[in-house]
Amino acid sequence: MPTDAETRRVQNxxxxxxxxxxxxxxxxxxxxxxxxxxxxxxxxxxxxxxxxLSSKGYxxxxxxxxxxxxxxxMVEPDFQNDLSPLSLVVLTHKHKDHLDTRLITALKHANxxxxxxxxxxxxxxxxxxxxxxxxxxxxxxxxxxxGPLTLTPFDSLHIHGFRGVPETxxxxxxxxxxxxxxxxxxxHDFSRLPAFGRLNGVFAHLWMGKARALDEEPPFFxxxxxxxxxxxxxxxxxxxxNEFGRDETELWTESHYEKARSWISQQKPGLVVKKAMxxxxxxxx
Numbered sequence: 230m231p232t233d234a235e236t237r238r239v240q241n242x243x244x245x246x247x248x249x250x251x252x253x254x255x256x257x258x259x260x261x262x263x264x265x266x267x268x269x270x271x272x273x274x275x276x277x278x279x280x281x282l283s284s285k286g287y288x289x290x291x292x293x294x295x296x297x298x299x300x301x302x303m304v305e306p307d308f309q310n311d312l313s314p315l316s317l318v319v320l321t322h323k324h325k326d327h328l329d330t331r332l333i334t335a336l337k338h339a340n341x342x343x344x345x346x347x348x349x350x351x352x353x354x355x356x357x358x359x360x361x362x363x364x365x366x367x368x369x370x371x372x373x374x375x376g377p378l379t380l381t382p383f384d385s386l387h388i389h390g391f392r393g394v395p396e397t398x399x400x401x402x403x404x405x406x407x408x409x410x411x412x413x414x415x416x417h418d419f420s421r422l423p424a425f426g427r428l429n430g431v432f433a434h435l436w437m438g439k440a441r442a443l444d445e446e447p448p449f450f451x452x453x454x455x456x457x458x459x460x461x462x463x464x465x466x467x468x469x470x471n472e473f474g475r476d477e478t479e480l481w482t483e484s485h486y487e488k489a490r491s492w493i494s495q496q497k498p499g500l501v502v503k504k505a506m507x508x509x510x511x512x513x514x
Contacts, residue, residue, distance in 0.1 A: 234443040237484075238477055245473045248507065249303060252296045255508035260311055262510060263288065270406045270513035274505050277472035278413070278434045279327065284403045287376035289317035291399070291410055294329040296507065299474030308335035317375050318360075319344040321412045322387060322396035323352045326472060334358045342375060344382075346397045367397050370423065378403040383423050385412035392439065400425060401513075408432070408513050409460070413469070417449065417456035430464035430513060432505075433457045435485060440478040442485070454489055458497045465493065465502045466511055 259273040259281065266283035273281040279294040293312070297303035308331075318341055321327055328349065341362045345353065350366065353359045365373060367382035378401060385398030398411040409431045411422075437447035457465055467486050472479075483504065490502045505511050 233445070237443060237482070241477055241480055241482070244471060244482075245300070248296065248471065248473055249300060251508065253304070256295070256306060256311075259508065259510070264314055270401075270403055270408070272505075272511045272513060274468065274507050274509045274511070276507055277326070278432075278469040279329075280410075280432075284401075284406075285377045287316055287378065288314040289319065289375070289378075290315060291319045292321050292327040292329075293318060293332055294327060295332065296473065298329050298331050299326065299472075305331065308332050309339065312336060313339070315339070315341050317342045317344070319380065319399060320346065320349050321385065321398065321410075322346065322394055323349045324394060324413070326475070327413075328352070330356060330358060333360065337361055344373065344380065346395065348395050367399075369397070384421070386414050386416040386418065386421055387412060389415035406513055409462075414456065417452040419456055419459040426461065428460060428462040430466060431457065431460050431462050433465055433467045434469035435467050435481045435489065436469060437481070437485065440476070442478050442480050442482070447485075450488070451492075454492045454496070458493055458500065463499070463501060465500055467502065467504050468506075470504060470506055 259275060263273055263281050263283055267286040270284045275281050276294040276296060280291040282289050295306055297305045337358055338361050343360045343362055343364045344367055345364055347366050367373065369383050372379050372381045381400040382397045385396045387393045387396035393415050396412045401408045407428050409425060409428055413434050413436060437449040437453050441447040467489060470481055470483060470486055486504045493500060493502050
């Protein structure tokens with residue numbers, strides 16, 4: 230009889246094959262919806278934890294990244310044409326699943342404003358792909374206005390023990406809508422975050438332990454769940470799922486989401502918990 234881990238490996242391989250087939254159509258559909266969105270606040274999942282957004286028609290992105298950058302043998306999108314409406318790109322940290330250097334290179338000379346943390350800018354300088362548009366280095370706690378929205382950067386607690394790199398998370402505020410993009414949180418210490426007040430929603434990047442995705446109960450399961458139930462919010466959207474291109478021990482899946490959703494819903498019944506997978510749209514209003 231195959232073990233649970235072996236069964237999951239087989240299922241992950243099937244999921245990857247299906248994702249390769251679906252992605253070109255998903256990309257076209259997401260772009261069409263994104264380009265034609267003129268009201269409200271919406272986000273599209275273009276990879277596992279990477280967002281295209283439209284805020285009252287203002288086009289922007291957080292860590293834009295596509296599947297073909299991570300998975301070999303796929304046709305790369307025409308970034309310059311497909312993403313031509315972009316006014317703003319916001320980066321969080323320099324890990325390779327959030328820093329799409331091929332996409333950044335393609336948009337290097339586009340008329341785009343960029344928010345780039347200092348250590349990420351140093352990385353882009355080393356690679357000689359610093360964007361030619363206006364670059365803002367975020368300072369934690371200092372709001373940044375862009376078009377109809379305001380972004381307030383903060384330390385997203387990506388460093389845990391001796392692991393991790395600095396990362397900047399962002400509070401989005403637009404026309405009464407307040408959503409948190411905390412990024413790849415690793416140190417689940419809520420006391421170290423600023424006071425955000427009441428939020429419309431929070432994006433939670435699922436992670437429960439380094440290389441422990443095949444464990445029956447990953448070591449940071451409870452700390453992840455407890456951390457994200459601490460926010461004063463009515464909605465929690467869990468992402469960072471099926472990040473194809475990773476080793477299976479690092480691949481968080483829908484089964485992990487279901488376990489987390491079940492635990493969180495029992496502890497905080499009034500909190501709406503949903504997942505957002507690659508290709509999905511999230512309405513933020």
